[in-house]
Amino acid sequence: MLTIEELQVEVGGRTILNNLNMEIPQGETHILFGPNGSGKTSLMMTIMGFSGYHVTHGKITFKGEDITHMPIHERARLGIGVSVQRPPTIQGLKTRNLVQVCGKLSGRAVDIEQLAEEVNFAAFLDRDVNHKFSGGEIKRSELLQLMAQDPDLILLDEPESGVDLENMALIGETINTLLRRGVKCAKGKSHQERIAPQTKSALIITHTGHILDYITADRGQVLFNGHLCCSRNAREILKWIGEFGYEECVRCAMDVQL
Numbered sequence: 420m421l422t423i424e425e426l427q428v429e430v431g432g433r434t435i436l437n438n439l440n441m442e443i444p445q446g447e448t449h450i451l452f453g454p455n456g457s458g459k460t461s462l463m464m465t466i467m468g469f470s471g472y473h474v475t476h477g478k479i480t481f482k483g484e485d486i487t488h489m490p491i492h493e494r495a496r497l498g499i500g501v502s503v504q505r506p507p508t509i510q511g512l513k514t515r516n517l518v519q520v521c522g523k524l525s526g527r528a529v530d531i532e533q534l535a536e537e538v539n540f541a542a543f544l545d546r547d548v549n550h551k552f553s554g555g556e557i558k559r560s561e562l563l564q565l566m567a568q569d570p571d572l573i574l575l576d577e578p579e580s581g582v583d584l585e586n587m588a589l590i591g592e593t594i595n596t597l598l599r600r601g602v603k604c605a606k607g608k609s610h611q612e613r614i615a616p617q618t619k620s621a622l623i624i625t626h627t628g629h630i631l632d633y634i635t636a637d638r639g640q641v642l643f644n645g646h647l648c649c650s651r652n653a654r655e656i657l658k659w660i661g662e663f664g665y666e667e668c669v670r671c672a673m674d675v676q677l
């Protein structure tokens with residue numbers, strides 16, 4: 420579904436990503452780990468096509484189409500959706516109207532009230548986008564926009580940041596719904612029951628790994644200094660990072676390559 424080849428990206432005159440290769444097949448969820456400043460958000464912004472992220476080398480292909488220099492709205496139409504780490508406050512624009520715009524991208528009729536009920540967000544529809552929203556409310560607002568858009572590739576930048584444990588179950592359940600993974604999450608604990616095969620793909624950035632208690636990850640990857648240096652089971656990676664830190668994780672990956 421998504422293929423990235425020899426990607427080099429410059430931000431603010433600095434090379435942030437270098438010779439990066441990545442493949443996310445249809446139906447797979449990949450987890451992206453990496454220390455602060457390693458380039459995770461830059462990678463996500465580049466895939467989505469935000470301005471300021473200049474591809475100086477390499478190619479990004481989505482559903483067989485070269486999207487390397489495609490405008491952001493065309494990528495959204497093609498089926499890429501993103502929840503960014505710190506979305507802006509937009510005073511004067513109601514959340515309802517933004518969700519409507521997202522729904523139009525999906526090309527189907529969207530029942531905004533019903534979607535909002537699913538993320539316990541109906542009371543926020545007539546508030547300005549993110550204006551005085553709490554951290555958890557911002558995440559729910561982002562997920563509601565994604566539910567309306569219904570993208571085939573979902574990019575999530577730290578979905579658990581600022582979310583309390585109870586709301587984390589709701590966030591996890593919503594992500595599973597977005598991914599078409601039928602998972603039931605009892606409040607306060609993770610209980611997974613797969614009903615249907617996943618048809619959507621996802622790339623999820625996490626530092627804490629809490630999201631892994633709620634979703635099923637197919638693969639984990641580690642980004643270090645703008646390079647992907649490890650690709651294997653996400654829980655194993657999380658355990659090693661916790662025990663030995665990123666430097667050791669990178670050293671181990673280099674040993675494997677030798």
Ligand SMILES: Nc1ncnc2c1ncn2[C@@H]1O[C@H](COP(=O)(O)OP(=O)(O)OP(=O)(O)O)[C@@H](O)[C@H]1O
Nearest residue numbers: 430431435453454455456457458459460461462471
């Ligand atoms: N617009 C910009 N101008 C200059 N440098 C930038 C810009 N945006 C990002 N950077 C730099 O690029 C590097 C990678 O940033 P990025 O946000 O992609 O890292 P990250 O891995 O997502 O970090 P974190 O885990 O802290 O969120 C950082 O050193 C950051 O300061």
